[in-house]
Amino acid sequence: MKREVFDDLWDKADKEHSSQGNNSFTFKHHLFAVLDDELKEQQQPQLTIPKSIADKLDKFIKTDFESLGHEDWWIQENGLIEWFSKTPNCYIKDAYLAGKAIGVTLVKVVEG
Incomplete structure (x- = not known):
């Protein structure tokens, strides 16, 4: 300062x-x-994720994979593999899911 x-x-x-x-x-x-x-x-650096991806990740969290099958299949079928494969997106995904798990916003959802 x-x-x-x-x-x-x-x-x-x-x-x-x-x-x-x-x-x-x-x-x-x-x-x-x-x-x-x-x-x-003061503006702080912030991780962001497109709303379309966040919506799919929210759906992913609620999916019962024991009755549905393998997680990788679901990710591929929902078009997330392309987004996940771009670094640092895979880490942003993990931060988003971790924030959801502990009830805090670690990643800001933006239009897109």
């Missing part, structure tokens, strides 16, 4: 702290809150 940006954030936290009569939080808490807001606003 550039020094000027930090100085501006410091001033903002100081003003917020002073405006609340210095009684609700310590200055450090105000500074961390302002820094947290600033970091959330």
